[in-house]
Amino acid sequence: MRVSRVLSCLVLLLSPMVWACSLNIAYSDVASPPHLMGDGPAIPEPPGIAVELVQHAADALRCSVKWQRLPNRRVQRDMEMGLLDAMLMFSYNEERAAYAVYPMKDGKPDGRLRLAELRYHVYVADSSPLVWNGKQFEPLPATVGVNSGYSILADLKKMGLVVEESRSTEQNFQKLRLGRIDAYVMQDAPADLVLETMNIRGVHKLPVPLSAKDYFLPFSKAFYKTSPEVAERMWEEIGKASRSHLKELTKKYSDAH
Numbered sequence: 477m478r479v480s481r482v483l484s485c486l487v488l489l490l491s492p493m494v495w496a497c498s499l500n501i502a503y504s505d506v507a508s509p510p511h512l513m514g515d516g517p518a519i520p521e522p523p524g525i526a527v528e529l530v531q532h533a534a535d536a537l538r539c540s541v542k543w544q545r546l547p548n549r550r551v552q553r554d555m556e557m558g559l560l561d562a563m564l565m566f567s568y569n570e571e572r573a574a575y576a577v578y579p580m581k582d583g584k585p586d587g588r589l590r591l592a593e594l595r596y597h598v599y600v601a602d603s604s605p606l607v608w609n610g611k612q613f614e615p616l617p618a619t620v621g622v623n624s625g626y627s628i629l630a631d632l633k634k635m636g637l638v639v640e641e642s643r644s645t646e647q648n649f650q651k652l653r654l655g656r657i658d659a660y661v662m663q664d665a666p667a668d669l670v671l672e673t674m675n676i677r678g679v680h681k682l683p684v685p686l687s688a689k690d691y692f693l694p695f696s697k698a699f700y701k702t703s704p705e706v707a708e709r710m711w712e713e714i715g716k717a718s719r720s721h722l723k724e725l726t727k728k729y730s731d732a733h
Contacts, residue, residue, distance in 0.1 A: 497539040497706050501530065501693070502554060503564035505545040506623065506644055508666045510729035511565060511592050511691075515644070517545045525725045526565050526591045530693055532721065533713035537706065547643075548625030561699040562707075565591055567627050567689040576694035579711040589711040590690040591718070596628050597664040598682040599652060606658050610684045613637065613659070621648040621657040628661055631687065645670045653678055661686055 503526075507515050512527065514520035522528070527543070534541045546554065555563045556575040568578050568585040579589040587593075598608045598620075607614055617638065622629045624641040632639045640657055642648045645667055648660045653676070660667075664681065671679065693714060695707045 500561045502544045502551045504548045532717040558698045562695045565691045577700040578694045589715045594663040596686040599660040618658040621660040
């Protein structure tokens with residue numbers, strides 16, 4: 477009996493720590509394939525690479541996840557109000573850092589623990605004279621469309637551009653074709669998919685990317701204050717899952733498309 481008790485204690489001491497927890501995570505209800513699949517409030521199957529990476533990390537920590545999909549600005553508002561534990565697929569900026577905690581290293585977001593790196597490209601009408609040379613837009617002035625709540629909006633305003641927000645990628649492409657905006661700036665993977673699936677003509681992508689951003693699973697400051705170990709372990713597990721499963725997941729979603 478004493479031997480078995482000693483062995484049980486040794487197993488507990490030598491076993492890695494396991495976090496039993498529940499997480500309330502929200503993300504945009506607008507598709508960003510292959511990372512976030514489908515539009516609307518439903519969680520589709522398959523849900524997207526980013527969702528699968530986070531679910532894998534949560535399973536490794538034995539954490540249950542309550543997923544919900546909301547408009548992008550609603551996700552950020554609920555996060556700021558402390559109604560969420562984390563929000564999925566958000567890049568770092570100072571505004572979000574006021575209410576959300578990101579994985580950091582040497583004062584900067586730690587790219588090793590990202591969910592994805594996405595490139596923003598500029599889309600224009602075929603007849604448009606507007607160009608992006610990697611540093612500036614010409615000719616100006618120009619009105620640029622973006623999806624509501626996306627961080628690229630602030631970057632474009634700093635360039636002195638007039639920026640208009642719309643609910644979806646489809647709406648922005650419609651505005652571009654109707655001449656209501658001079659350009660549309662969006663992550664190229666979901667934008668290219670909309671162009672293809674909706675057979676949109678008269679629009680093309682400029683070759684030089686506007687920017688590239690890392691996307692993370694930031695936690696609310698309230699959650700991080702009470703459960704910093706869970707947040708840190710989640711980020712580490714996301715990094716592990718990305719390194720071990722990303723190629724397999726990329727192929728899965730490529731085959732599905």
